[in-house]
Amino acid sequence: KQEVTQIPAALSVPEGENLVLNCSFTDSAIYNLQWFRQDPGKGLTSLLLIQSSQREQTSGRLNASLDKSSGRSTLYIAASQPGDSATYLCAVMDQAGTALIFGKGTTLSVSS
Amino acid sequence: GAGVSQSPRYKVAKRGQDVALRCDPISGHVSLFWYQQALGQGPEFLTYFQNEAQLDKSGLPSDRFFAERPEGSVSTLKIQRTQQEDSAVYLCASSLALATNEKLFFGSGTQLSVL
Numbered sequence: 285k286q287e288v289t290q291i292p293a294a295l296s297v298p299e300g301e302n303l304v305l306n307c308s309f310t311d312s313a314i315y316n317l318q319w320f321r322q323d324p325g326k327g328l329t330s331l332l333l334i335q336s337s338q339r340e341q342t343s344g345r346l347n348a349s350l351d352k353s354s355g356r357s358t359l360y361i362a363a364s365q366p367g368d369s370a371t372y373l374c375a376v377m378d379q380a381g382t383a384l385i386f387g388k389g390t391t392l393s394v395s396s
Numbered sequence: 397g398a399g400v401s402q403s404p405r406y407k408v409a410k411r412g413q414d415v416a417l418r419c420d421p422i423s424g425h426v427s428l429f430w431y432q433q434a435l436g437q438g439p440e441f442l443t444y445f446q447n448e449a450q451l452d453k454s455g456l457p458s459d460r461f462f463a464e465r466p467e468g469s470v471s472t473l474k475i476q477r478t479q480q481e482d483s484a485v486y487l488c489a490s491s492l493a494l495a496t497n498e499k500l501f502f503g504s505g506t507q508l509s510v511l
Contacts, residue, residue, distance in 0.1 A: 318499070318500070326505075327487055327489075327502035327503050327505055328487070329502070330501070330502075333499050373438055380452065382429075383429075383441035383444065383452065383454070384429075384431075384441060384500070385441070386439050386440070388437055389438055
């Protein structure tokens with residue numbers, strides 16, 4: 285059974301720092317890996333989608349990498365801002381291509 | 397509409413009551429998903445539709461949970477004889493085409509509290 289783990293569970297940084305969020309998964313047979321952002325009381329916003337054949341994706345200050353063979357992904361946030369404060373969720377699409385399996389998330393707090 | 401819309405936003409039910417949660421996906425989106433999110437946890441998959449066909453319902457926790465999408469657009473998640481452990485946020489998501497290639501767009505969820 286696919287399991288997704290995110291480390292750390294929570295992170296507090298001062299504004300301007302570069303930071304890395306980690307995600308690991310147990311079964312490398314995935315279709316894709318996605319990173320989402322969730323604000324309190326809100327739904328999820330898709331940030332980046334990496335297909336299984338890709339190594340990384342970039343959007344603005346965000347860069348996500350995927351190493352499928354080792355079951356790892358990282359989300360790099362450059363020059364963090366208070367507006368980046370949220371919970372970041374990693375998810376992998378299962379072999380059937382229908383279900384996203386989520387980690388529990390990393391709650392990020394960026395102070396000004 | 398501009399995004400995925402879910403209603404009601406909040407629902408309080410007495411134990412044993414039946415509830416129905418509605419999801420309006422983005423117009424034209426083929427794929428529709430339901431997820432359950434407990435407090436402090438990541439969302440957990442419940443079921444998946446491609447148009448009106450329910451292709452995967454492996455995540456539904458019991459036969460008290462039922463989902464439908466009869467015309468391939470609006471979907472309803474029904475929970476019969478609600479229990480306290482059903483308390484969670486129920487999220488709906490949709491994507492334009494096959495889920496393997498597309499980003500998912502999530503609604504804000506329905507927060508269900510069973511007393």
